[in-house]
Structures are given as C-alpha cells and as structure tokens.
Amino acid sequence: MCGICGWVDFRGNLDQQRETLDAMCETMACRGPDAGGTSFHRNAALAHRRLAIIDLPGGNQPMTTETPDGKVSLVYSGESYNFTELRSELRTRGHRFETDSDTEVVLNGYLEWGEGVAERLNGMYAFAIWDARVDKLVLVRDRMGIKPLYYYPTEHGVLFGSEPKAILANPLAEKVVGVDGLREMFALTKKPGHAIWSGMAEVEPGTVLTVDRDGTHQHTYWKLEAREHTADAAETSGHVRELLDDIVSRQLISDVPRCVLLSGGLDSSAITALAAKQLESSGERVRSFAVDFLGQTENFVADSLRDTPDGPYVHDVAQHVNSQHQDIVLDPRTLADPAVRRAAVGARDVPLGLGDMDNSLYLLFKSIREHSTVALSGESADEIFGGYKWFFDQRAREADTFPWLAALGEEHTSGESVLDPALAKSLDLPGYVDAEYRNAVRDLPELAGESSFERKMREMNYLHLTRFVRMLLDRKDRMSMAVGLEVRVPFCDHRLVEYVFNAPWSLKTHDGREKSLLRRATSDVLPRSVSERVKSPYPSTQDPNYAAELQRQSKELLTANDPAAELLNGEWLKKIVERPAEQVDTTMRNALERLLDVSIWMQQHNPAIKV
Template identity: 70%
Template sequence: MCGISGWIDFQRDLTREQQVVDAMCATMTCRGPDAGGTWVARHAALGHRRLAIIDLPGGAQPMTTPDGEVAMVYSGETYNFTELRDELRRRGHRFDTDSDTEVVLHGYLEWGAQVAEHLNGMFAFAVWDSRTEQLLLVRDRMGIKPLYYHPTEHGVLFGSEPKAVLANPLADKVVDADGLRELFAMVKTPRHAIWAGMREVEPGTVVTVDRAGLREHTYWTLRALPHTDDQQTSVAHVRELLDDIVARQLVSDVPRCVLLSGGLDSSAITALAGQHLGRTGEQVRSFAVDFLGQTENFVPDPLRATPDGPYVHDVAEHVGSQHQDIVLDPDTLADPEVRRAAVQARDLPIGLGDLDQSLYLLFKAIRQHSTVALSGESADEVFGGYQWFHDPRAREAETFPWLAAMRTQAGGQLNPLSPDVAAALDLQSYVADGYRDAIRSVPVLEGESGAERRMREICYLHLTRFVRILLDRKDRMSMAVGLEVRVPFCDHRLVEYVFNTPWSLKTFDGREKSLLRHATADVLPKSVVERVKSPYPSTQDPKYAAVLQRQVADLVAAGNPALSLLNETWLREALAQAPDRIDTAARFTFERALDLAAWFDLHNPTIKL
C-alpha cells in the first residue's frame, strides 16, 4: 500500500520542477512512511511513498524498465501476482524482485493497458511510457484504492489523494456550487472530486493521457447475467470463493490482523482467517473498537439493538484469536486534534462524526501492532444487509434508498444549510438528477420480474455509489496512520457472482445476508449467526455531545467563517438544548459545523456559489 503522485506536461521541462514534484509526493508521506522517491524526465514526473508489505527490500518505487523508457508508480496489492509472474516467465520475462509491483510493470510490457484485466486486487497505478509519450492511470474494479487527476492546459496532475494534486500551483483550492452540492447531498457522483477542475478515476477504468488529449476506457463493470445455481450450490460457491479470497489476502511479509465488530461480516472473515492460519500453527490477531461504559450502559435504538462487546468476545473465544479491545472515552473522541486529523485524512468535511474519529483512533492503535488488517467492509452492499434493503418505504422511494432511510433517522435534518446556500444549491434537484442517471445505468436481465428488477437496481446503486463512500473513508482513515486495510468482500469474483443471484436467494431464510450466513455458519458461534444486523458502533455517552456543543459555541463566539454555510437558527436552537439531552439532529449539526471549521482551517478553500 502506498501513495502515488505525478505531473505530465508536454510543453514544460519538468526537470526544472523538482521542488514542486517533491512537494506533491510529500503530501503522501502518511500513506507511505517507509520510503519515498521521485522519477523526473523532461515531460513526466512520478512520485511515490511506500508502505512496505511484500518483498520489503525489493519493491522500491518509482520502478522502471532497465532501459528507463517505462516508469511506474503503484499503490495497492495484486493478490494473484505469483500466478501472473509464472505466466510472464513462460512468456520470456525475467524478474529481479519478489514484489507484485514488478509483476504489474511486466504485465504492462506484455499486455499494455489490458494488464488491468489480468489483476485480482485493489490497486491504483500510473505508467509513463516514453516510447509513446503516453500516461496510463488505472484503478481497480471496485474503487478500493483512490486516484484523482486534474487536467491542465498541456497535460495532467494526479495523486492518490486530492492533497497531492492541490500541492501543485496549477491546481486552485476552489469548491464551486457543484462541489458543494456533492458535499452536502450525501451521494457519490461518478468522477466527481469536489474540488473544481479535479476528477476521480472511475473504478474499473483506464485513463489515457497523451499529446492528443485525455481518454477513458472502462475495462470492467457489473453485468446482468442469469443465475442457474440452486440454493445449495450457491451457498457452497460463496464459501469456496471466500476461502480462496481470505487465503490470498492474508499473504504479507509484515504482521497482519483482522478488524472484528461481532457482526456477521467481520466475524466471518475472522473465523476464516483463523482457520487458514491455524493450519500452519499461527494464531489470528483481532481488534475491536469500544467505548467507555458502552456495554454496561447500552440502550437499544432503531439502528442498534445490541452492543458489540459480547459478540466480539464470543467470536474471539470461538476462533481462538489473540484479541484486543481499543476502548475510547468521550474526551478523546471529541479532541479537536483528532477531528482535524480525520478531516485532513479525507480532504473533505463530509465525515460521519464520531464514527470517523473512532475509526481513526482504532487504526492508530492497531498500527502499533500490525501493518495489514482484513476488514468486513462492503458485505452489506454485496449481500444486501442494510435495514433499508428490507424496508418497503425505502425500497419504493424514488431516490437513493439510504437517503430515504437516513432522513427518517435524522428527523429530516441531514443538511443544516443556511437558507441562501440551500436555495442556491437546490440539493433536492441535484439528488433527483443523480438518481435518474444512476438508474439509467443499471444492467437489465431479460425476463426479470418487477420486484427482482427493483432489488437489482437497489443492489447496483449500493455497489456503484454507496460502497464507494465507505471504501474511501476506510482507505483514508487507515492510510492516515500507515495501515493497509484489505476488503475481501470486494473481490470482483464474489461481487459478480452475488450481484446476479436473485433477491429471493439472497434472503432465502427470511433474513438479511442469507448466502453469507449459511456459507460461514459452521465456523461461527451461534450468537453471531443469529444476531440482527448492527452498524458500526457510535458512542451513546451524552458527555460526547456536550463537549461538541461547547466547541461549537466557541466557534459561534469567534465568528468562524465556516459557519456562514450553515443555518444560524438551527445552530442556536441546537446550542440552547440541555447538554445532557442533545438530540440526534443537534448532534449532527455540531459534527457538520466542527468538520467545516477544521476543513476551512486546513485548506482555506475559495467557495464559489
């Protein structure tokens, strides 16, 4: 796992721009704390920061061919690199290292841009070929690893995160009306990067840049295919895939662990990892996040019926993992420096409040013991686990189902904008347009019933829009502390297979995630198999909301410019609530205000409505 950056300019001599190239690369230090380097030619400059995972001594980057004509910077992991290396050797290639990076570079020499189609993994990489003066920007199928680019008059800037691009003086820190719409609408529009002029490489896409301009090619997308396997065969195939995926993703030359929440998804990964490692006498290590007093004082709410702690410990005991709880207190969660670190990691004030801060702190603690962690992220999108998949009102709403559900949960106050800003942005129309565009792209299976067609639409929306929000969050929070998080449920083979199973098969036992539950029940404790879906935990301690309230009161007193975007009446009403009785909408408003203030302080963006 690493951070990449670069600059292509067909008119400028970039050998004279080393200082700028270094500055772009330096913004990625958190993603690659182990090593860094740049490669600069007349019209191309590549930067790389390395988090060493595979072949610690041999995977240095930027990596070039012996003749220096092709250079590459690569971020991520290719899980089938050993098979690819064997194939390439049979085709006459010779290798000097044991790294997957060198395999990808030779794969490009053999297959060109089609190399992406041969890779199983999570990756974002750039290849500069001086023979054709052409740059390739390549991103994995599900968008696990981020990659941004900014076209310029004579070329392009790119980086793993916006901060790398923004470090170049050719990129202005401007957020226009569309950028604000994307910030506050809680949707994920393809290619949209918030910052004016910047774009995101779409998952499953190759972007080509040369003197003729910029072009996109999609090498992978979800397709609608008939599913012919019966229930028993489908369950067995899911298990077969998961066994192979987990085994591949445990390969590492540095310590690895699993993230355990006590839910079905993370517990399944923990159990399968424990089973695989146990065959060689190794014990799996697991970590969970918890909050001070959460288990003892837990109160069920519409989202979370049970605390995670007891289930986490059931799994750890059942699997025999070496387990550790990371317990957080409200003062630590509300620490302004922790929030600042989380906002800086994402480059955006669109966080999930304490869910972001706790994730950052969890990863920071884990990094003291492990460099690689396997996560249960994305299983809900793949197998249909969220509550709104099963809520007729959300399913039938003519909008993104998660927005319909979240508006109900937050009392309708998801976007506490000032009246002037709200009128200028017209978020309702923006979301409606985005929803219609998304629905038009859903693949159609001939003969599919209306109900099955609708559930295919909902699954597609989650796999192409919602999951990208969460994958981006997971990547940024983990890489901010130099931790590589792998997501087995995003293996494209599993995604393709489950996407095309009918909804009736995904819920054949009358519950959510039937396929996953039955595929892994034999390795899980009964308590977890029977547990109802519970989202990532959020602190219930009223002290946390009270601290936020005091912090926002200080912002208001200081006249912080970020608050000009927010509804002053809402803020004052929220500040007037009793500190021990702050409601969900007020807490959400406080989180938004504090995130915006941190973002303005970090980036000093120019806002253009």
C-alpha cells in the first residue's frame, strides 16, 4: 500500500519543479512511511511513497523500464492478489523479472497488454503510468473503488494524487469548494467522479483514464451486469464459500505481520474464522483486534440501529477460533480529544461529521499498527449480501430515494437540519439528492423477466454497491493509511460481487434472515451466537460524558465566533450546548460533531467557499 502523485505538463520542463513535486509527495508520507521516490521526464513527473508489504527490498518506486521506443514509468498503490499467476504468464511471453514484487508484474503487464492490463488484475489498486513512447499518462483504478485516485486538469496537462491534499499542495490547484462540493459534504451520497474541491475529479472505479496532447479520455473496463442465476441455495452458498476460501487465502499473502479486524458481527467473524483455518495448517494463530468503549457492554442500551453490544460476540469468536486477540478500549476523553479529531479530519480531507465513529476507527488503526502492517476487514458484506436493516424496511423499499436516507432520516444523517437556513435553501439538498438518485437508477442493469419486487431489490443492492459502499471504502482507506496500515477487504473481490449481485433476493434471504447466503456458507466455522446474531453497525459510544465534552468544545467555538458557525445553524447549536448532556439526542450530537469537524477542516485547508 502506498501513496502516488504526479504532474503532467505538455508545454513545460518539469525537471525544474522538483521542490513542488516533493511537497505534493510529502503530504502522503503517512501512506508510505518506508520509502519515497521521484521520477522526472520532460513533460511528466511522478512521485511515490511506499508502505512495504511484498518484496521488501525489491519493490521501490517509481519503477521504470527502458524500451527501444522510450521509457515507461509506473507509480502504483495497492495489491494485485493474482500477481504470481500473471508473472508466470508473462514469463511465457518472454518477460524477465528482477524483483518478486507485484509492481513489476503490473508494469510488464502494461508493456504486454497496454491499458488492458487492468482487466487482468484481481485486487485493490490505483496506479499511474507515464508512457514516454507516446507521451501519454494512464490512470487506472480498481473495480470497486477500494483505493482512491484523484486528478485536476490544468491548462497544459493534469495533476493527480491518491488524496486531494497531494494535488492541493501544487499552486496550480485552487482551494475552492462550490455549491456541489458543499452538497456532497452534507447529503450522505456519493456522486461518482466527484471530489468536493472545484476543478478536481475522482477517477471512477473500474475506469482507465488517459491524458495526452489531445486531452483527457476515459473508458470503463468493469461494471455490474445483470445475469441469470439458476443455482439453488445450497449450490449458491457452496460457491460463495469456495470463493471466500480462495479470496482469504490470497489476501493473507504478506511479507509483514498481518491480522484481522473483528467486530463480533457475521462479516468480520467469517473472515476471522476463515483466516484462522487457513493459518492453522502452518501452525500460526490468527491475530485479531476489536474496538470497544469503556463500560459499553455493562451499560449498553439498545437503539434503532444496534440491538446488542459487540464485546461478548467478539470474545465468543476469539475463543472459538483461538485467535491471538486484543481489545482496544477507548474512554470518552480520548475519543473527544481535539488532536484525535484533527488527525481524523485531516486524514479524510472532508468534514463528514461522523465524530466518534471516525475518531475511534483512527485510534483502532493506530493501535493495530504497533503490531501489524496488514489487516483483513469484513467491510462491504452488507452491501453485497443485503445485510442492512433497511433492506427489510417496507418504507425504505418503497421510497423514491436512496434507501439509507429513507431509513436513517435526519436523526442519523445530520444533513440539511444542521445548515444555516439561508445556506440550506441555496444548496437545496433534497433536490440534489433526488437528481442523484435519478442518475443512479438510470444505469441500473436489467434482467428480462425479473419481477417488479426482484428488480426493486436489485436496485437496492446496486445503489449500495455503486454509492453507499464507496463512502465506507474511502473512510476505511483514509483512516488506515493515515497511520500506515494496509486494510484489505475480501468481500470486495469482484468475482464474489458479480456472483452475489445476480443471486435473486429470494436466495439472499432463503431462510428468512439477512445475509442468508453468507450465514450458510460460513456457519461451520462460527460459534452459534455469532451465526445467529442480527446485524449491528460499527459501534458508537453511548457515554453521556462524550456528549458533554462535545458541548464544552462547541461552546468555545461558538463563543469565539468560529467561521464554521457561519455555515451551520448557529442559533440552534447555541441551544444544544446549554442542554444537560443526558438530553442531547442523536440529532443534536451529530450536529455538534459537524460543527467541530467543519471548524478543523477550515483551519487545515482555509478553503474559499463559493455559493
């Protein structure tokens, strides 16, 4: 895992821009703490920060090869889990290798297949190739959008980077956030290709984008397609298990210590159990980590999202698979520490107001990094197998909008209600969300003969796989890479995604419960308590002392007339900070989280807001 950035200028000599490229690269030092490098060509400059995972001595970048017609240079972030097979195939085609890294396989794959190399990769990746033979930049992003990649067209070329902050470090990039940027910040949607910052865009998942002297061009090499599924429940769940066994085996490959993230839910527990089984043959115990909050289990109160605390289920799994387990227990003071919030907001580049859920994830990853460099996660199973409660909510099913917005409402999204009334009217979030929903369903793949109900459920799956999951994957990447931890997501293997997407909803819920296929496919390796557990989202602290600390910090900002308050509903926020902490409900707490996040974000970037 790494960070990449670069600059193409077809009218300039970028060899004179070393200081600027170094500044761009330095913003991603956390993504690659092990090494850094640059490569300069007349019209292109590439930079790389490395987190060494595979072939520690041999995978340094930028990686360049000489051809009779000119140089080809690569900067690469991610992992290709089928690189050994590809290397063998390339050797039969006459390619020679000097390292054991997957980076060299990707580079030689490009020399052999051109941009078509993207279609042959299985993994999570974002990479850039400067092909001096034809003066062309090639940007490639993985199918599910696990690894980020942004670009910023300029008058004579383009800037690109793993994160917006790398691009913003170049004086050619203006720090401006316009109307659509603000809408994305507060709407809890994910517009494909959007990057919050005006003039900046995101390379879309499953896309190859090229830049040459004639401009920018892109083509999609992968997207979800509707296909007939004829297998029954037993055969389908059996194939799911076969895929998972292969996926976990591939994603455990590492030359550095690895572990699993364990929440006690079906998804992470399945990955933990399958990893434990894979490692058992070599006499190795799987290492697992979980986040918890001080007193959470003893004082837990069920709410609309969470029926049970995670702790007991985490320990059931750890004991069942004999993992080397560690709980990372956080207290309210640590969660609310402004330094932690600054780190979390800085990692994400955008103030989404998730507060303790972002802060705790950052602290969890920071603690894990002291022991491991790679972690496997259960992220994305809910989107693939249909695990969220709102998949079973009639109101969400029938809603003419994104189902998570219909189910969660303002209580959990803290969108329009937190904004300054005049700004809210100007942004028109309901209109924006409606337009984005129409755009999303317009691309829904259809299957002839499918019932209206099955089509609706396919739509719900599709929206989660092309919108909702991308927000979660971006969060996971930013928080983990902020501390130099590589998090792998086995459920995002495109083979599994394609297969389960086309399984009818009647199969996904064949036993009347959520995620029936996954439950059936992995029940033999799980304790019964977890196999039967109902979905519970990522945990959030219920300690009123946390809310009280949010009130205290927010009151200081409001008293100091912080610029963030100008974007938000200041009068409402002032009333919230004066309430007893026990009376601060979810909506109010989320509003305070927004205020604090926006304040830090504005301090860090000093953006020009243009409405």
